[in-house]
Amino acid sequence: MDEESNVPVTKPISEYEDIFAWEGGNDPLSISKFPIASIADKRGLPKTLVCHDMKGGYLDDRFVQGSDNSDAYRFYHWEYLDIFVYFSHHLVTIPPPCWTNAGHRHGVKVLGTFITEWKYGFECCNVFLETVELYERFATKLVNIAEYYRFDGWLVNVENVIEPSKVIDLKGFLTCLTRKMHEAIPSSLVIWYDSVVDTGHLDWQNELNEKNSLFFDACDGIYLNYNWTENKLSKSKERSVAADRPFDVYAGIDVFGRGTPGDGGFNTREALDMVRQHELSTAIFAQGWVYETHGKENFTINENRFWGDLYDLCPYNKRTTLPLVTSFCQGYGQKYYLQGLVKDENPWSNLHMQQIQPHYPFIIPSSDNNIGVYIDMDTVYQGGTSLRVEGDPSLTFRPFTFSLFYTEIPLTSGIKVVLVTKEMEDQDGGIHLLLDLKQTRTRKQIVLTPQIHHNSPTSEDNNILKQPDLISEQNGWKSRIYIVPHSVIEDWTLIGISIRCLSPTPESTINRFYIGQLKILPSDHIVPNVELTDLRVTRVDTSEESETLVYNIEWSCSQYNLVDYYNIYSSSETDNYQLCGHASTEIYVLVVKGLHENTQTLTIQPVMLTGEVMALQSCSTCTM
Template sequence: MTGRAAFDRRRFLTMAGMAGVTAGAATMFGRSVAVAAGTPAVADTRPPVTGLPAGIPSLHGYDSAAIKTWSPATDPFAKYFRSRVPLAKRIKTFAPTQANPSLSASPRLLSLSNDYVEPNNVRVMHPYGYIFEAYALRFWQYLDYFGAWHGLPVFGQINAPDPAYGVINPPNPAWTDAAHRNGVLSLGCWFWPRPPDQFAALVEQRPDGSFPVADKLIEMAEYFGFDGYFINQEGDIEPEQALLLQEMLGYLTRTAPKGFYVQWYDSLTLAGQVDYENEFNATNSPWITDDGKRYCDSIFLNYDWTPELIQNSHDYAISLGLDPQRVVYPGTELSLNQFAPPEDPRWIFPEGERALTSWALFGTDFPWSLAPSDKSSVEGQRQVYVYERQLWSGPRQDPAHAARLVPPTGDGTNPAGWDGVAYHIVEKSTIGCYPFLTRFNAGTGERFFVKGRLASEQPWFNIAIQDLLPTWQWWLRKADGSTYDGLKVDYDYNLAYDGGTSLVLTGSLPADEAVELRLFKTELPVHDDVCLDLTYTLGRACAASNLRVGLTFEDEPSKVTWLEVGKAGSPVWNRRSWSLKPYAGRTVAALSLGFRSDTVVEEYTVHIGALGLRRKGGQEAPPKPRGFTVDGTSLDAGVATAYLSWELAHEGVWYYDLFRLSPGNGAGMSNGGAGVPAPEAANGKSTDKEWIGRIFADAYVVPGLQRRGSEGETCLELFAVSPTGVASRPARTSFSWTG
């Protein structure tokens, strides 16, 4: 093994074992906590009801011993790391509304990447936190599988000077939530070698032929709510151990529930030696199928592939009776090469021909590291998301015109030579049933809004509550189909209707010429009782909205039917609703926004706070949450961490919102209300309650609660919120500052 293949191996090993927290300080949930060298973040015991450590606990890795003995009853904090969002069903493909109608939906895409990239995240994995400095992926619509590439120390080792890492790291549950909402499978990662763990312990086989580790891997995936594993075996082992590993993987795929997914990395041979093939051939195919038996679902091919090796891989899969677009995933190393990988994706996707295989990406989080500057502010992160749009939508940041602007440059910092993922992979959607509602909440924020009111000034990150974001980012065009660059589209962190961001368009409107922003791919059959709702606000220079909502129907995909918004009635948030009864019997295939003015508008600004379709009668509030309780608290110098739980409602609830009441309000407030802060202060901020968290789960940890004056007890409220955004009556609990 020579050249780049050898470097790739070292890179995988190095990234997985990086250490990022040193003696002196650690970051727990974005807050600095003093630690001593070699001191575990928490003890290796199940947490008691009181005396729990400060800060949100970090997910940890699992070695062979921990895997074999794993139980949620003994795994510290396991209940806080569960994804409870079910995997959404994707709608059928519909070529006429695609940004590129010629693309086939057959090739699939996997991303193996870091999550969040929050400070010090090489050793920690938090599902949510109270800082803004965290990356949240906005392009789930092109993915079919997401694997969290994030080695983690075993429990109790997070602050050790040379920690032992687990063979298994589950995916971040918040990212699993976001993936599932978009119809994407979420994978945990297997990485070996992990000294001092011995490989023989991983492939132990019982007399009945079963494998303890495989059984537990299935059990862990079911409990934590993810969908399978990426197997990265990059250490030499004995030949008999390699055969046992192959047999164990076959047992894993046969025993696991339907939909469980396992992908193998092109590394180990059946002789137990690491050997990167860079193609699908007789050496690595036994990890997929051998002697008529199936072992893994697919293979991530190592880099250094060529057009010939891709063609060989395709042909070899066919010779085995396998579909190369289901089995073979050539890998593109973005983390190292960024916008200039040596292997051209066009070798996988020949122009005008059927794709030869599917595709895998490693390091789609690279826009975070490529962008310069401090990323603790919106302005500091702005270039991150420009690079992200160029990665997925192409250098023009327009999926309808994804394609390189120049031949590949070899300069990884220059997106001009990169086609964009949208050039090869069709966009997908889960918007196929009612209700559909988005507030354009991107999953991070400098503050938090609820129903148009400022509910918290605390920065935060939580991709678990990211809304379904626009399918196309950004497809802006004139009526004749040509591009229009007079308007700029982005997410605005300064003003939101619900969450941390709204959609904002700024720029100019031409005179008497329609402009369309194509937003969402849908498959929504229209009934007599369907309504469309829009929440928006206009800039001061806009006397009239010049705003329209567009419906594209399946039976007439070349035409957009426009609903006029009319003049705004409020300087803040306006709501407009339409009955779609006139279109009953048709199916909405796409949603757009439109802009048209009789005269030139030089300074046009519009914020879109919410967009949704619902059926009448779906505005009922969920029942009041049951079982809301404080399981434990950690109190330290006027700062509290509260461990909360309640009973999860599996139907009729979109998410749960948590609030902290101001001192003196806990006993006197009514148990009614709609879950919004009230009344408003002069600056628009709630005076009686503060938002402290949102999740679809039955447990949450709130750190950093500052004692207010001589406050003796803090009252907390929990609201269940329906899929149409209607909140229940609040459940209440409290904790004491005096122990």
């Protein structure tokens, strides 16, 4: 709990005694929810790691139920990452669950950090490396911590001198930690930071060589320090190939510069291009430089500029399974929306609620068509943001296509596609969804069109046109449902999803429209019927002087793996449903400021991973 606000927070571990004594089980709110999404095999490609170091860590992201700061730092370019490391200078850095959840949604592994530094680090290493039994026990505790919080491994950063006699034990510890992590979590990783060498000295090498290769041999990879040269990259490549591990060397790039070739910042591409020319993986350090140095006012513009300059050097992730569902929410907003209605007028931030993010280079205005695609916080279907397509209303809107997702999804049966949009009255029918498919060497495209349109492609273009099977409208948003039968797509692979924007008539011009939700589901998808049981409320004691009441609300859900998150509402005889907050797991801490005389009814509303929302009248309730 945060001592000032009484709300739950994720905390690091700073003392080695606390690691030896760690038993787990007392921090359920900090456990991540989602397993890693399945993505296409990227073997044979260099990897991209981001090491998130921002102002000591544990800022707004430490609040496991989200914060009221819509300007909090967020990350949404997951498509280009393989690994995300949550970093701080505490002994053990436990990633807040919002980061693990957001990374896992996108198929990205999330690591914590084990770091020892300076005098205390020297003392710590002397203690846990004293005997084989002690370092094996210490390694087991780190494995247990990762298992409990459900993240994917460790960056190990020993930044202090090691007694020469203990170097072999340090390697033994690293070997033991890696082996035990693989046994507990088969897809896990342990990565060593280029720091201590075989003599025990703290001597950053900026390359893989004979001085640090013993640690590289003991784990899943090495994160090189940032002051490398072309020659050092070449030698690192040669040595990693000799070990048959060409992509387990991560050349560090400090976005703040500090010795990195090109000096980082918006010139980070220079260093990354050098790394890729040597066919090595990369570790991009402190990507939050954009937010820290250029502020929050134009963060989206600057963030897209930063990653827009790197994306072609970072092999992207391709989803391999259905369902694919997103409302394009980035995990923040000025208000919270549910099916087009405002449910909470207050700003918020919660990366757990971030939805699958699309391929982002398109969010740059196009000079050819005088049109751009943007994130919008004012017209939203679900969550805090939607996609806005906007052009110059004085110009005729010519056909414009932008890519949403690259995928590699084998289709073995029919699919149901739902596209939720909001358009101006004279622009109805201006959005087509394009599904690109391949079968061996053959490719085809299915165009899901709102209606047969003057600009619609014809069969001569090798496209298959499909009009909606059902159209419905809710709160100003139009849902179009398409059933694509198995006879059209069976044994094909879905490789891409795009949007094509058209003007509704030859004479019309376009201003803007919005994309609120996209769902691609198996055609036999049935809306899940989730039942909550054992709903209970427990008062948590606070100081006698405090006028703040704290309650633990807990429940059980046999189909919790179908639920994205829960909305928590309170109501009374005199008040309608008031949204209190959101829970990522089956527990919520409710903080009530001031004493309430009326009996309050609490309602728990599941929001499904497939986008459906249970009607409040059907949700489980209890009294407080």
